[in-house]
Amino acid sequence: MRKRLRAVVLVLSCGLAATLAVAQSYPAKPIRLIIPFGAGGITDVAGRLVGQHLGEELKQQVVIDNRAGAGGAIAAQALAQAAPDGYTLLLGTVGTQVVNKMLYSKLAYDPATLTPVSLVSNSPYVLAVNGVDGVRDLQGLVAYAKAHPGALNFGSAGNGSSPHLGIELFKLASGTQIVHVPFKSGAEAVNAALSGQVQIVIDALPVILPHAKAGRLKLLAIADEQRNPAAPQLATTTEQKLPDFKIGSWNALVAPPGTPAAQVEVLNAALARAMARPALVARLAEMGIEPMQTGVPAYLAHAQRETVKWSRVIQAAGTKLD
Numbered sequence: 001m002r003k004r005l006r007a008v009v010l011v012l013s014c015g016l017a018a019t020l021a022v023a024q025s026y027p028a029k030p031i032r033l034i035i036p037f038g039a040g041g042i043t044d045v046a047g048r049l050v051g052q053h054l055g056e057e058l059k060q061q062v063v064i065d066n067r068a069g070a071g072g073a074i075a076a077q078a079l080a081q082a083a084p085d086g087y088t089l090l091l092g093t094v095g096t097q098v099v100n101k102m103l104y105s106k107l108a109y110d111p112a113t114l115t116p117v118s119l120v121s122n123s124p125y126v127l128a129v130n131g132v133d134g135v136r137d138l139q140g141l142v143a144y145a146k147a148h149p150g151a152l153n154f155g156s157a158g159n160g161s162s163p164h165l166g167i168e169l170f171k172l173a174s175g176t177q178i179v180h181v182p183f184k185s186g187a188e189a190v191n192a193a194l195s196g197q198v199q200i201v202i203d204a205l206p207v208i209l210p211h212a213k214a215g216r217l218k219l220l221a222i223a224d225e226q227r228n229p230a231a232p233q234l235a236t237t238t239e240q241k242l243p244d245f246k247i248g249s250w251n252a253l254v255a256p257p258g259t260p261a262a263q264v265e266v267l268n269a270a271l272a273r274a275m276a277r278p279a280l281v282a283r284l285a286e287m288g289i290e291p292m293q294t295g296v297p298a299y300l301a302h303a304q305r306e307t308v309k310w311s312r313v314i315q316a317a318g319t320k321l322d
Contacts, residue, residue: 026086026262026263026266027058027060027086027087027266028060029060029087030055030060030061030062030063030087031055031058031060031061031062031063031086031087031088031089032062032063032065032087032088032089033047033051033062033063033064033065033089033090033091034065034066034067034075034078034079034088034089034090034091035047035064035065035066035067035075035091036067036068036071036072036074036075036076036090036091036092036093036095036096037066037068037072038066038068039066041186042123042203042204042206042207042249042289043091043093043249043251044064044066045206045287046091046120046121046123046249046251046284046289047064047091047251048064049280049283049284050091050120050121050251050271050274050275050280051064053274053275053277053279053280054267054270054271054274056274057270057271057273057274058266058267058270070100071095071096071099071100071103071160071161071321072092072093072095072096072100073095073096073100073104073107073108073109075090075096076090076092076096076100076109076111076114077108077109078090079109079114079254079255079256080108080109080110080113080114080256080257081256082256083256084115084255084256084257084258084259084260085259085263086255086259086260086263086264086266086267088255088256089117089253089254089255089267090114090253090254090255091120091251091252091253091254092114092251092252092253092254093162093249093250093251093252094162094249094250094306094310095160095161095162096111096254097111097114097252097254097303097306098111098303098306098307098310099160099162099165099310099314102310102311102314103160103314103319103320103321103322104320104321104322105320105322106322113257114254114255114256114257115254115255115256115257115258115259115264116252116254116255116296116299116300116303117252117253117254117255117264117267117268117271117296117299118252118253118267118268118271118272118294118295118296118298118299119250119251119252119253119292119293119294119295119298119299119302120250120251120252120253120271120275120291120292120294121250121251121275121284121289121290121291121292122248122249122250122251122289122290122292123204123205123206123248123249123250123287123288123289123290124204124205124222124223124224124228124246124247124248124288124290125162125163125166125202125203125204125205125222125223125247125248125249126202126203126204126205126208126209126219126220126221126222126223126231126234127141127170127200127201127202127219127220127221127223128193128200128201128202128208128211128212128217128218128219128220129141129193129199129200129201129217129218129220130193130194130196130199130201130216130217130218131196131199132144132152132199132200132218135218135220136218136220137220137221137235137240138220138221138235138237138240138241138242139240139241140220141200141220142174142176142242145174145176145177145178146175146176149176149177150177150178150179152178152179152199152200153178153179153180153181153198153199153200154167154178154179154180154181154198154199154200154201154202155181155182155183155188155189155190155192155193155197155198155200155201156180156181156182156183156186156189156201157182157183157184157185157186157188157189158182158183158184158185159180159182159319159321160319160321161182161186162247162249163186163189163201163202163203164180164182164319165247165310165313165314165317165319166202166223166247167180167200167202168180168313168314168316168317168319169244169245169247169309169313170202170242170245171317172244172312172313172316172317173242173244173245174242174245178200181197181198186203186207189201189203190203190207190208190211193217194211194216194217201217202223202247204248204249204288205222205228205230205231205287205288206230206287206288206289209230209231209288219231219234221234221235221236221237221240221242221245222234222235222236222237223236223237223245223246223247223248224236224237224238224246224248225238225243225246228288228290229285229288230285230286230287230288231288248290250292250302252299252302252303253267253271255267264296268294268295268296271294272294272295275291275294
């Protein structure tokens with residue numbers, strides 16, 4: 001019995017020593033961070049900023065790899081097929097981690113098998129209008145939409161995109177009927193609102209705010225619980241009696257299936273230090289981007305809440321992409 005006990009202790013000790021050795025030597029080369037959208041968008045901007053500071057904490061370069069298409073499914077598939085050695089990461093989104101599995105009957109990757117590292121950031125969405133006379137706030141828009149069912153339309157980055165699902169959430173929360181007009185990108189949807197082709201658009205604060213400051217779009221609300229320092233005068237949806245209408249472009253750091261816990265711990269610790277850097281916090285705040293709580297437990301709890309929320313919206317809207 002004693003011999004068996006000694007053998008078990010020896011095996012556990014060797015395993016722990018190996019884990020510590022891996023953690024101490026990792027990372028020994030640059031890390032690739034896959035971004036599931038093209039350059040210039042809010043996910044890309046957040047990924048590049050965080051990637052730079054994360055690389056400095058890890059003392060290795062974080063190389064950005066933009067893989068756009070299929071709502072992030074192409075990027076997530078690339079991650080799922082990568083070696084589980086901690087040198088390939090994905091800046092996951094609500095699409096890659098939660099929504100795609102509800103929209104596609106066949107998905108080339110399984111979000112449940114990806115190794116979570118941590119939440120990273122969130123950019124709350126804002127709702128803006130153009131050409132809706134007399135509407136000055138969110139409740140005014142609800143009243144107008146109810147008085148003119150089907151008369152208003154909204155633009156999005158395409159079927160199943162976050163802006164599309166965001167307005168479906170608004171419709172569900174407010175009991176209104178608004179017509180969806182899909183475009184190929186968020187930029188096209190915003191341009192359609194600017195030209196008056198659609199009356200409503202929602203997107204991340206940095207995308208909409210410049211047009212609002214120029215007087216070309218009218219901001220009605222920020223879809224969050226708290227006001228944002230980048231637009232402190234803008235009332236929240238909670239303040240305007242639509243607390244269920246909350247949406248933002250959130251991101252999470254995700255690794256391939258089977259990535260060892262030692263690498264995840266190193267990444268988590270480095271990310272926590274990076275997200276606490278005053279320079280990074282200040283730069284994100286300038287763009288209205290909020291740091292999120294780091295760590296695997298926080299990510300898992302958030303993903304569960306998002307799954308419940310968006311499954312209800314998608315079921316009500318009947319949205320499917322295949």
